[in-house]
Amino acid sequence: MSLPLEWERYRLRAEEALERQRLKWRGPETLLDAMSYSVEAGGKRLRPALLLAACDACGAALSDPSAAACAVEYVHTYSLIHDDLPAMDNDTLRRGKPTNHVVFGEALAILAGDALLAEAFRALSGAYAEKPEVSAALLCELAQAASACGLVGGQVLDMQNGGNVQIAREALENLHAMKTGALIRCAVRMGAFLTGADEARLVALTRYAEKIGLAFQVTDDILDVTASAAELGKSVGKDAQQAKTTFVDLLGLDGAKSYAAELVAEALAELQSFGPRAQALREIAEFIVERKY
Amino acid sequence: MSLPLEWERYRLRAEEALERQRLKWRGPETLLDAMSYSVEAGGKRLRPALLLAACDACGAALSDPSAAACAVEYVHTYSLIHDDLPAMDNDTLRRGKPTNHVVFGEALAILAGDALLAEAFRALSGAYAEKPEVSAALLCELAQAASACGLVGGQVLDMQNGGNVQIAREALENLHAMKTGALIRCAVRMGAFLTGADEARLVALTRYAEKIGLAFQVTDDILDVTASAAELGKSVGKDAQQAKTTFVDLLGLDGAKSYAAELVAEALAELQSFGPRAQALREIAEFIVERKY
Numbered sequence: 001m002s003l004p005l006e007w008e009r010y011r012l013r014a015e016e017a018l019e020r021q022r023l024k025w026r027g028p029e030t031l032l033d034a035m036s037y038s039v040e041a042g043g044k045r046l047r048p049a050l051l052l053a054a055c056d057a058c059g060a061a062l063s064d065p066s067a068a069a070c071a072v073e074y075v076h077t078y079s080l081i082h083d084d085l086p087a088m089d090n091d092t093l094r095r096g097k098p099t100n101h102v103v104f105g106e107a108l109a110i111l112a113g114d115a116l117l118a119e120a121f122r123a124l125s126g127a128y129a130e131k132p133e134v135s136a137a138l139l140c141e142l143a144q145a146a147s148a149c150g151l152v153g154g155q156v157l158d159m160q161n162g163g164n165v166q167i168a169r170e171a172l173e174n175l176h177a178m179k180t181g182a183l184i185r186c187a188v189r190m191g192a193f194l195t196g197a198d199e200a201r202l203v204a205l206t207r208y209a210e211k212i213g214l215a216f217q218v219t220d221d222i223l224d225v226t227a228s229a230a231e232l233g234k235s236v237g238k239d240a241q242q243a244k245t246t247f248v249d250l251l252g253l254d255g256a257k258s259y260a261a262e263l264v265a266e267a268l269a270e271l272q273s274f275g276p277r278a279q280a281l282r283e284i285a286e287f288i289v290e291r292k293y
Numbered sequence: 294m295s296l297p298l299e300w301e302r303y304r305l306r307a308e309e310a311l312e313r314q315r316l317k318w319r320g321p322e323t324l325l326d327a328m329s330y331s332v333e334a335g336g337k338r339l340r341p342a343l344l345l346a347a348c349d350a351c352g353a354a355l356s357d358p359s360a361a362a363c364a365v366e367y368v369h370t371y372s373l374i375h376d377d378l379p380a381m382d383n384d385t386l387r388r389g390k391p392t393n394h395v396v397f398g399e400a401l402a403i404l405a406g407d408a409l410l411a412e413a414f415r416a417l418s419g420a421y422a423e424k425p426e427v428s429a430a431l432l433c434e435l436a437q438a439a440s441a442c443g444l445v446g447g448q449v450l451d452m453q454n455g456g457n458v459q460i461a462r463e464a465l466e467n468l469h470a471m472k473t474g475a476l477i478r479c480a481v482r483m484g485a486f487l488t489g490a491d492e493a494r495l496v497a498l499t500r501y502a503e504k505i506g507l508a509f510q511v512t513d514d515i516l517d518v519t520a521s522a523a524e525l526g527k528s529v530g531k532d533a534q535q536a537k538t539t540f541v542d543l544l545g546l547d548g549a550k551s552y553a554a555e556l557v558a559e560a561l562a563e564l565q566s567f568g569p570r571a572q573a574l575r576e577i578a579e580f581i582v583e584r585k586y
Contacts, residue, residue: 025441026440026441026442026446027440027441027442027445027446027449028441028446028449028450028453030449030453031441031445031446031449032441035441078407082403082404082407085400085403087398087399087400087403088400088403105380106380107378107380107381107452108449108452110375110378110380110381110403111375111445111448111449113407114371114375114406114407114410114445115440115441115445115446117407117410117411118410118436118439118440118441118443118445119436119440119441121414121432121435121436121439122433122436122437122439122440124436125429125432125433125436126433126436128429129429129433132425132426132428132429133425135425135429135432136418136421136422136425136428136429139414139418139428139432140415140418140419140422142414143411143412143414143415143417143418143419144415146411146414146415147319147320147408147411147412147415148318148319148320148321148324148325148328148408148411148412149319149320150411152320152324152404152407152408152411153319153320153321153324153408155404156320156321156323156324156401156404157321159400159401160321160323
């Protein structure tokens with residue numbers, strides 16, 4: 001199952017940006033190799049694609065969005081490397097390849113994650129110096145998403161979710177709004193900031209991002225039950241093993257599917273005023289729930 | 294052995310800043326507790342003290358330097374938490390207290406470190422928005438120091454230093470310029486940026502910082518041989534156990550002591566044009582080599 005046309009176009013742009021940005025890395029080779037291994041492991045590049053597509057939906061970017069696109073992908077990649085560690089989810093397979101710590105050892109995997117997080121801020125703080133106000137807004141947004149009230153906090157709540165104590169729907173939505181939602185929201189908003197979008201557009205895009213972030217997680221929960229490891233390129237059935245509450249537990253398989261579809265419909269409604277320029281954002285929203293991986 | 298008067302004054306200012314900044318943290322309590330545990334474990338607050346003292350040496354700060362002082366201490370604390378992990382140095386004692394992973398477990402210690410790194414950028418990006426150019430310079434400087442060409446890269450080189458293969462003096466100096474030097478340099482330069490210091494002052498302070506950063510590490514190597522665990526509040530003799538090359542190996546104990554004294558003399562020479570306003574920076578430089586802990 002391949003990506004929809006527009007998403008694929010942005011994925012390729014993200015790959016090019018990542019390749020160019022890689023040339024600016026400095027540090028010991030072993031460390032850069034470990035960082036590259038996970039960045040180059042690919043994936044759908046959802047976050048940079050969203051950033052670039054949000055940019056295009058709003059009009060012309062004030063500055064080249066490439067560095068910002070790389071920064072969100074670095075933060076995402078760092079979080080995957082750390083989440084996969086033996087002390088955390090202890091995953092050995094990711095995107096069909098051995099995880100970072102399996103290849104490079106635990107110490108280097110921890111440091112590669114750390115360095116990618118720092119590199120995200122280095123890429124961002126270095127690229128938009130000629131537009132200090134845009135730069136400040138981008139950095140503030142990314143720091144917020146990466147912080148204790150964003151994805152790190154979400155990972156802590158996710159660790160506490162388990163052991164057969166079912167958590168309430170509100171708590172589950174809050175967990176995922178932090179763990180996966182924060183960075184998706186951040187990517188879309190950074191795209192908007194790069195065009196100097198007005199408040200109305202920023203609000204609509206923020207709502208769009210919050211809906212698709214949640215739809216993404218609901219679909220992940222569905223795929224963890226219905227897909228095979230070969231399709232997903234990672235272990236499946238882990239939620240059940242760890243006795244974590246999922247949207248499938250709370251809503252049933254059909255209920256979860258309807259909920260994901262409903263969220264996508266709401267996300268699409270937020271894009272109405274953007275016209276044809278938001279076509280890529282629409283395709284991304286639709287594919288998020290239709291995907292099989 | 295207590296801190297010299299001026300350093301102690303800045304240490305207290307740093308403590309107050311950290312207490313105030315703590316009120317701005319948001320996230321799951323368990324995570325914030327783990328972050329606080331290590332930030333509140335105290336220590337000499339060398340980096341924030343340097344930042345505040347560099348600020349005062351240059352004149353009046355354009356903005357309150359508190360958030361920047363907290364940001365450098367957060368980055369330092371995150372690096373200690375991760376360095377102490379079982380997969381890294383596997384230390385159980387730090388500043389006379391059990392290390393973060395001993396108290397909170399490995400997973401939460403990794404995440405507390407991650408969150409502190411992100412919080413450093415959040416504190417910085419939130420505090421200087423009304424001065425976008427200062428803000429951009431501070432963020433760029435901190436991102437550089439925290440990255441693969443700064444302290445994370447230094448930690449990788451330090452991991453590779455060991456196993457009885459003696460490394461050359463240049464390689465050892467480069468390792469420490471990254472591992473401990475980068476953040477000390479960054480703290481001093483951030484202090485200067487906060488006052489809008491001219492190029493001449495920035496160059497002098499950068500050289501001062503590079504000298505004392507190295508002197509700090511040479512003294513650490515000396516103390517690892519001569520001090521007791523009770524004095525240092527951490528394990529001693531670890532370098533020898535791990536067969537790491539130290540300045541004591543390369544220069545002998547007396548040679549290392551002379552080298553540290555020489556570096557401090559050179560650092561002090563850089564401060565000549567600053568007059569009495571740089572008194573705290575002088576005291577800090579002198580104490581770095583005289584300390585017993």
